[in-house]
Amino acid sequence: MATRTRSEHPPVRRGDRIFSATALGAGILILLILAGVAIFLLVQGVPGITAGRGSLSGRDSFWAYVGPFAFGTVFASIIALVVAVPIAVGIALFISHYAPRRVALALGYIVDLLAAVPSVVFGVWGITVLSPALVPIMQWLEDNAGFLPFFEGPTLTSGRNMFTAGLVLAVMILPIITAICREVFLQTPRLHEEAALALGATRWEMIRMTVFPYGRSGIVSASMLGLGRALGETLAVALVLSGSAIYTFNTLAAENSGTIAANIALQFPEASGTAVNVLIATGLILFVITFAVNYTARKIVDRRSEFSGAN
Amino acid sequence: MASTLETQQPPAGAARSIHQRTLPRYAPAAAFGGCLVIGAVLTGFGLIGTVVLGTVIYLVVIYVLSRTVESSRKAADRVVTGLVTSAFVIALVPLVSVIYTVFSRGLPVLSATFFTSSMRNVVGEGGGVFHAIWGTVYITGMALVISVPIGILAAIYLVEYGRGWLPRQIRFLVDVMTGIPSIVAGLFAYALFVLIFGPGIRIGIGGAIALSVLMIPVVVRSTEEMLKLVPNELREAAYALGVPKWRTIVKVVLPTALAGIATGVTLSIARVIGETAPLLIILGITDSANFDPFSGRIATLPVFTYYEYIQPGVDGSGEGRAFGGALVLVLIVLVLNAVARLISYLFSPTKA
Amino acid sequence: MAKSIDVSDLNIYYGDFLAVEGVTIPIAAKSVTAFIGPSGCGKSSFLRSLNRMHEVIPGARVEGKIIIDGNDLYGAGTDPVAVRREIGMVFQRPNPFPTMSIYENVIAGMRLNAKRMKKSEADDAVEKSLRSANLWAEVEDRLRRPGSSLSGGQQQRLCIARAIAVEPQVLLMDEPCSALDPISTSAIEDLIHDLQHDYTIVIVTHNMQQAARVSETTAFFNLSAVGEPGRLVEYGSTTKIFSNPDNESTEAYISGRFG
Numbered sequence: 001m002a003t004r005t006r007s008e009h010p011p012v013r014r015g016d017r018i019f020s021a022t023a024l025g026a027g028i029l030i031l032l033i034l035a036g037v038a039i040f041l042l043v044q045g046v047p048g049i050t051a052g053r054g055s056l057s058g059r060d061s062f063w064a065y066v067g068p069f070a071f072g073t074v075f076a077s078i079i080a081l082v083v084a085v086p087i088a089v090g091i092a093l094f095i096s097h098y099a100p101r102r103v104a105l106a107l108g109y110i111v112d113l114l115a116a117v118p119s120v121v122f123g124v125w126g127i128t129v130l131s132p133a134l135v136p137i138m139q140w141l142e143d144n145a146g147f148l149p150f151f152e153g154p155t156l157t158s159g160r161n162m163f164t165a166g167l168v169l170a171v172m173i174l175p176i177i178t179a180i181c182r183e184v185f186l187q188t189p190r191l192h193e194e195a196a197l198a199l200g201a202t203r204w205e206m207i208r209m210t211v212f213p214y215g216r217s218g219i220v221s222a223s224m225l226g227l228g229r230a231l232g233e234t235l236a237v238a239l240v241l242s243g244s245a246i247y248t249f250n251t252l253a254a255e256n257s258g259t260i261a262a263n264i265a266l267q268f269p270e271a272s273g274t275a276v277n278v279l280i281a282t283g284l285i286l287f288v289i290t291f292a293v294n295y296t297a298r299k300i301v302d303r304r305s306e307f308s309g310a311n
Numbered sequence: 312m313a314s315t316l317e318t319q320q321p322p323a324g325a326a327r328s329i330h331q332r333t334l335p336r337y338a339p340a341a342a343f344g345g346c347l348v349i350g351a352v353l354t355g356f357g358l359i360g361t362v363v364l365g366t367v368i369y370l371v372v373i374y375v376l377s378r379t380v381e382s383s384r385k386a387a388d389r390v391v392t393g394l395v396t397s398a399f400v401i402a403l404v405p406l407v408s409v410i411y412t413v414f415s416r417g418l419p420v421l422s423a424t425f426f427t428s429s430m431r432n433v434v435g436e437g438g439g440v441f442h443a444i445w446g447t448v449y450i451t452g453m454a455l456v457i458s459v460p461i462g463i464l465a466a467i468y469l470v471e472y473g474r475g476w477l478p479r480q481i482r483f484l485v486d487v488m489t490g491i492p493s494i495v496a497g498l499f500a501y502a503l504f505v506l507i508f509g510p511g512i513r514i515g516i517g518g519a520i521a522l523s524v525l526m527i528p529v530v531v532r533s534t535e536e537m538l539k540l541v542p543n544e545l546r547e548a549a550y551a552l553g554v555p556k557w558r559t560i561v562k563v564v565l566p567t568a569l570a571g572i573a574t575g576v577t578l579s580i581a582r583v584i585g586e587t588a589p590l591l592i593i594l595g596i597t598d599s600a601n602f603d604p605f606s607g608r609i610a611t612l613p614v615f616t617y618y619e620y621i622q623p624g625v626d627g628s629g630e631g632r633a634f635g636g637a638l639v640l641v642l643i644v645l646v647l648n649a650v651a652r653l654i655s656y657l658f659s660p661t662k663a
Numbered sequence: 664m665a666k667s668i669d670v671s672d673l674n675i676y677y678g679d680f681l682a683v684e685g686v687t688i689p690i691a692a693k694s695v696t697a698f699i700g701p702s703g704c705g706k707s708s709f710l711r712s713l714n715r716m717h718e719v720i721p722g723a724r725v726e727g728k729i730i731i732d733g734n735d736l737y738g739a740g741t742d743p744v745a746v747r748r749e750i751g752m753v754f755q756r757p758n759p760f761p762t763m764s765i766y767e768n769v770i771a772g773m774r775l776n777a778k779r780m781k782k783s784e785a786d787d788a789v790e791k792s793l794r795s796a797n798l799w800a801e802v803e804d805r806l807r808r809p810g811s812s813l814s815g816g817q818q819q820r821l822c823i824a825r826a827i828a829v830e831p832q833v834l835l836m837d838e839p840c841s842a843l844d845p846i847s848t849s850a851i852e853d854l855i856h857d858l859q860h861d862y863t864i865v866i867v868t869h870n871m872q873q874a875a876r877v878s879e880t881t882a883f884f885n886l887s888a889v890g891e892p893g894r895l896v897e898y899g900s901t902t903k904i905f906s907n908p909d910n911e912s913t914e915a916y917i918s919g920r921f922g
Contacts, residue, residue: 013744019557020472026464027473027481030531033524034484037491040502090398098395107399109652114406116644118585120613121637124620125409128416171405178402202388225490232492234588235617261494261588268592272511283498287491294490298483474721544758548822550719552772552829553748562775566762 041284048281051274057245066282068245072162072257073286076237077230079166079251084174085223091174092181097207108182115175123239126168131159131240138163138252149249158242162251165241165259169233173226180225184218185211217300224297228290231261238262260286332380339389342376343369366397410641417638420631430598430610435626440636442600443615446515447643450594450611451584453519453604454526459576461523462530469531470538471560482535488528496524497589504593513595515604518611521589526579533575537568570658574651581647585640587613612640666732666749666832666863667692668713673727674892675708675717682708684892686727688882695855695864697874697901700884701921705893706867709884710835713865714750715743731832748772750833751826756842757818759810759825766806768821769793772829788828795861796824797854816847820854827862834858836866840873852877871917875905883913 049062059065091111095104135155142153155161188211196206212219237243243258250256264279271279343365350365370393377386429442465485469478500521504512541564549559565572590611596618597608616636623629668690675683683705690696698706711717712725715736729736736746759768769789773780780788789806793799798820802813810821819839826834836855840848855864855877868874874881882898897910908914915921 013555013557013742016555016557019560020468023464023468023472026461027468027478029461030465030481030485030488030527033527034488036503037495037499037524040499040506041495044498044502044505087398087401090395091402094395094399098392099399110406111402113645113648114402116581116585116648117406117409118587118613118637118640118644120585120587120616121409121413121641124616124633124637125405125412127620129408129412130405174402202384204388204391205384207391228490232490232494234492234494235591235613239617239620261492264494264498265588265591269595276510280498280502283495287495290490290492290495291487294487297490298486301486542758544754544756545760547716547719547752547754548758548760548825549771549775550744551714551716551747551752551754552775552825553744553746554772554775555744558775558777563760563762567760569762 037287041280041287044277045281045284046277047274048277048279051278051281056278059245062278062281065245065278066260066285068247068257069243069260069263069282070285070289071247072243073231073259073261073289075249075257076162076165076169076241076259077227079162080169080173080230081223081227083167083170084177084226085219087170088174088177088222088226089181089219091178092185093207093211095178095182096185097203097211108179111175111178114171115179119172119233120235120239122168122172123236126164126236126240127160130168131164133159134164134167135159142252150251152250153252155252156242156254160240160242161253162241162243162256165237165256166251168236168240169230172233172236173230176229177222177226180222181215181219184215184222188214221297221300224293224300228294228297231290231293232286234261234265238265331382333385334377334380338376339373339393342372346372366393369393413634413638413641416631416634417636417641420635421638425632425635429600430615433598435624436628438632440612440615440632440639442597443610443612443636444639445600445602446594446609446611447584447613449602449604450515450518450590450609451522451580453516454522454583455576455580457519457523458526458530458579462527462579463534463572465527466531466534466538467560469535471556471564485528485531488524489532491524492588493521493525493586494588494592496521497592499524500589500593513593513608514606515594515601515609517593518590518609519604521593522583522586525586525589526583529579529582530576533578534568534572537571537575538564540571541567570655573658574655577647577651577654581644581651584647585613585644587617590614591617612636612643616640668833668863668865669728669730670713671728671730673709673712673725673729675705675712675725676723677720678722681892683712684894686895688895688898690863690865691880692863693859693861694880695859695866695878696880696882697878698865698867698882698884699869699871699874699916700893700896701886701916702869703889703893704884704886706884707837708893709895710837710865710867711752713833713835714747714752716747716752718743748829749831750835751829751831752835752837753819753823753826753839755838757815757822759813759818759821761809761811763810764807765802765810765813765821768810769824769828771825792824792828793821795827795858796820797850797857798824814847816843816850819843819847819851823851823854823858827858831862833863833865836864838867838869841869848873871905875901881905883908883910883916885912885916 051062053060056062056065095107095111099107135157138155138159138161141151142155145151146153192210192214193206196209201209237259238261241256241258241262242254243256243262246255246257248255248257260282264283267275268279346369347361347365349368350363351361354360354364370390373389373393374386377389424437425439426444427441428437428439430438465481469482473481500517501512503520504514504517508514545563545567546559549563550556554562591614594611594614595608596614597610601607601609616633619629619636620633623633670690671687673683673686674681686709698710700706708717713729713736717723717725725737731749735741760771763771766789767774769792770780770785773788790799793802798817801817810818813821840851843851852873855866858864866877878901880898881901881904883896883904884893885896886893896913897904897908904913905917908917
């Protein structure tokens with residue numbers, strides 16, 4: 001036994017001790033930063049949660065104030081998700097299973113470039129190019145699908161509505177969903193794929209038999225990560241959406257629900273006093289929502305396998 | 312799935328054969344071309360309409376064609392090939408459109424004065440991004456100085472030292488941290504400095520801290536991946552020479568992973584350099600260059616672009632400057648991405 | 664400079680799993696000792712315990728005694744890092760440092776420990792080690808090229824040069840030829856033959872002809888079943904083990920009936 005203890009605790013050199021302690025310190029610092037984000041938002045946000053009418057744009061309580069924005073945030077993000085996920089899965093499949101290998105690498109870079117475009121640039125593009133371009137489509141939807149609450153209209157002629165905001169968000173979350181789906185699809189065991197092909201399956205049948213079952217949880221968590229990103233996206237929405245504090249499912253009209261992040265960006269520069277605390281409190285709500293979404297997504301990712309979702 | 316395969320059985324009576332009727336190789340291309348023409352005629356030769364309608368008609372045509380000549384399974388396969396390819400083309404449309412818009416609207420604005428002057432005392436025409444470029448460069452630089460040591464050391468802890476419960480938690484929370492909305496990072500920096508300096512604070516170092524919150528997880532994750540790629544044999548070779556662990560990490564492991572780490576760091580810069588929301592909160596905007604990161608508002612390129620667009624001034628010349636700013640920003644990001652690829656291409660040790 | 668090693672009653676654990684049990688063996692100075700045996704019998708684990716390299720694997724630990732020239736290898740005051748400077752190791756696959764040149768690889772042991780050396784000293788050490796490793800003539804004119812530019816056999820000799828540049832007492836070799844072609848293997852075997860005049864060499868090998876060719880003493884390891892710990896079955900002079908072993912299982916292994 002004595003020998004065992006000795007070999008378990010060899011004398012540690014000073015250089016090793018200092019270095020490993022520094023590295024550990026950096027790891028713990030990251031936890032502290034994350035805790036700090038929550039704590040400081042709480043400290044500054046609590047006065048906002050208990051604020052009176054004067055700082056709440058005439059609302060009775062903080063919850064009545066933040067409600068429509070939280071609704072708008074989730075609504076815009078879900079539109080983005082509904083549009084982006086099928087396209088992202090398609091692109092990921094195209095890159096992983098359809099395009100020739102050498103082309104696939106280049107295509108991957110191109111999609112990554114989309115992720116690199118700053119959100120303010122997307123915002124400026126969305127307002128000058130995309131929203132006018134979408135107006136005819138909105139008009140068509142209003143005329144032909146107006147029986148759905150989403151397309152009731154009347155279409156806003158500037159196009160600065162929830163419809164455009166959702167599409168801009170869809171473009172912005174496309175790269176992250178694509179990147180993760182692509183990695184998951186590429187991890188499909190080669191033997192499964194070959195087994196399916198050897199049974200005489202066409203490429204599509206092979207994908208349905210092997211790639212999708214294997215990658216299902218990957219697609220789910222990729223979508224959740226995309227959702228997390230869409231929920232927190234600020235400037236692009238602030239520019240393309242003229243939102244206000246109302247609840248509506250109508251995506252085409254002039255009256256739209258705003259989002260939490262965009263509301264903060266629009267109000268913060270001019271806010272003072274308790275109004276600032278109110279905005280920080282809404283930021284806290286956003287933090288909690290995105291944290292929950294990302295937490296769930298990562299839990300799903302962790303359970304299936306190890307792969308990087310850092311970019 | 313088995314049922315799909317059963318339909319593969321040849322019709323009763325027909326001999327099993329490895330020959331099957333197939334469409335000629337040129338069929339999809341020819342069909343697509345034809346459908347584009349039909350689409351063009353139907354929509355009156357509008358570009359977008361032609362492509363969209365042409366694609367829809369193509370998917371129908373190829374399905375019917377393949378179903379009659381080949382089989383329903385082949386037909387489904389061909390339709391999916393068409394759909395998957397169009398998904399990729401759909402993604403290219405916004406990318407090309409964004410790049411085209413920014414270049415066509417931004418290029419005319421770029422000039423020597425645009426890069427060398429600030430917005431101080433500018434009303435209407437003129438002015439430039441000098442102050443904003445400066446702000447962006449040194450706020451990002453400060454964020455880099457904060458994030459890189461923390462990020463790399465934390466990654467070293469996770470890969471080289473971490474065992475058991477704590478590293479798993481750190482790794483998991485770092486992943487969650489990559490999803491923090493950027494505006495929340497800005498509010499955090501504000502909430503932090505408000506406690507020190509009081510309400511309404513705008514301070515450069517706060518911007519650097521906000522960006523660091525966004526940057527650290529990216530650096531940690533990419534560095535971690537790169538350290539994991541360093542073969543264990545190299546660590547063992549160093550240990551067997553009697554080299555202590557920390558020297559092995561500093562002199563063998565880090566140099567071997569250096570190209571990958573540099574690539575990751577460059578991409579993390581590219582990611583935060585375009586961040587607008589946190590800087591809007593904690594830095595605000597100003598017309599003149601401010602070189603003091605510890606006091607007062609500082610202009611940065613993304614925030615400049617935003618304000619020039621929403622407050623274009625009396626003659627509306629701000630909109631041009633906004634596109635100029637956006638173009639400079641996009642160029643910086645593109646260059647950073649190219650540099651990252653170049654680093655990983657040139658300095659990867661396997662190429663030696 | 665070479666030293667003898669005395670191992671008594673050594674057990675090696677990975678976590679709770681007993682991998683090697685009850686090894687007692689003297690290893691003579693300035694000679695080549697070969698460890699042979701089927702896969703998984705613990706011969707590599709045992710080799711790694713001789714310079715405490717097994718400690719790199721989390722959860723690995725040993726019980727028992729290893730004495731090198733009167734010093735307890737696992738004694739309370741023994742620094743594993745210092746141990747490894749005395750007892751060098753060559754691995755299965757050649758592993759030159761990819762970021763370093765041939766020259767830098769050879770003196771890596773000194774450089775990495777921040778030992779100050781004059782340029783002439785370093786040059787001498789490089790030439791001496793490369794000559795000892797029978798590599799000097801082949802690389803003399805391209806010392807600044809990366810180590811990975813050499814062929815597999817040259818890389819392995821570079822690794823040997825790197826190991827002997829720190830002037831160890833003992834050289835441990837873990838299947839040093841298993842990744843090499845026959846010609847490179849023969850070059851390494853010649854080298855081992857030359858090196859035994861200055862070093863105590865312990866080599867693990869799967870190749871019985873190799874053990875017969877290079878070693879003076881051979882030790883046979885075996886395990887009774889998968890999941891059971893590996894044991895040292897017998898050791899003795901190589902001629903005896905290969906011609907007239909005491910143990911039946913040694914006989915069976917040598918004659919190729921299993922393993």
